[in-house]
Amino acid sequence: MxxxxxxxxxxxxxxxxxxxxxxxxxxxxxxxxxxxxxxxxxxxxxxxxxxxxxxxxxxxxxxxxxxxxxxxxxxxxxxxxxxxxxxxxxxxxxxxxxxxxxxxxxxxxxxxxxxxxxxxxxxxxxxxxxxxxxxxxxxxxxxxxxxxxxxxxxxxxxxxxxxxxxVLRNDAGKPGVPLSLTKPIGIGVLNSRHKATGEVFPQAVRAMTQLNREPAAAALAAGVVCATDVTGFGLLGHAFKLARASGVTALIDSAAVPCLDGARQALRDGYVSGGTQRNLEWVRPHSDLSAVTEEEALLLADAQTSGGLLVAGEIPGAPVVGELVPRGEHVLVVR
Known part of the structure; x- marks a missing residue:
């Protein structure tokens, strides 16, 4: 060996x-x-x-x-x-x-x-x-x-x-623009399970080793001016940063957010990192999370490693997971 x-x-x-x-x-x-x-x-x-x-x-x-x-x-x-x-x-x-x-x-x-x-x-x-x-x-x-x-x-x-x-910036978002996500979430909970148990998750490795080159090129071709990548602060954290910098509110449709196979089970089994929990506590005072369970909120805050792009605009192959609207009472609203 x-x-x-x-x-x-x-x-x-x-x-x-x-x-x-x-x-x-x-x-x-x-x-x-x-x-x-x-x-x-x-x-x-x-x-x-x-x-x-x-x-x-x-x-x-x-x-x-x-x-x-x-x-x-x-x-x-x-x-x-x-x-x-x-x-x-x-x-x-x-x-x-x-x-x-x-x-x-x-x-x-x-x-x-x-x-x-x-x-x-x-x-x-x-x-x-x-x-x-x-x-x-x-x-x-x-x-x-x-x-x-x-x-x-x-x-x-x-x-x-x-x-x-x-240049794609995180402060250039405008109301009325959809939000697209180019990779599924759930990398963090699968990595936490891997660290604890030794189980290997090829779907997570494939996601983490997929370059964001093509979606970035597609965003530029579509005239997008606002984007960020989703990494350690989770989808909620990076959406919050983008919306706050742009002076808008980000609406996230939790049912539209793609998730890696096995991620929800890993979450239910308790493989949640401290980083994910801190992400959720950071955005909570500025967010309306009343429409989702605590478990769903944790998954949306899951700390990603080498995640996808969160794009203020529509691009081929990327699901629309929300939209930007005029700034309201909250910077981030999950429905």
Missing amino acids: TPRERIRLTQYAHGGGCACKIPPGELEDVLQGLGRGVRVRDPAGELLVGLDDGDDATVVGLSEDLAVLATTDFFPPVVDDPYDWGRIAATNALSDVYATGGRPLMALNLLGWPRGVLPFELAREVLRGGLAVAAEAGCHVAGGHSVDDPEPKYGMAVTGLVDPDR
């Missing part, structure tokens, strides 16, 4: 994937007072998207028709297979580029590894998985940075290019 077959990587992580994000409310407290970030007067480029509304990537305009974007993402193992973990982490890091309407150009690996505890054979497999996804995306990978870390972590820092007139 090889080390890859013996070792369950998720047992070396305190949490799983994007569920390990700092809770959104706590993160906003940390960022409070930092304003719009550091903006310098530089004739080479203007900061177009920064800290303002917690958008998916930073965008700096270089010319009238070219801007550069940058983002980074990394997390502890979300699955036990090292190659799949590498693929998932890379897909997740690239997602912020697509969610902003850009195309990835270059990525740098970010690796934390408990040397002396886990064999480097596994680290090689993680990096190989990341390289495979980058190749699929047409993105260069050249080096990166590694540290000796008591907990394994992997991700990428990604640089991309985007047309400054076609």
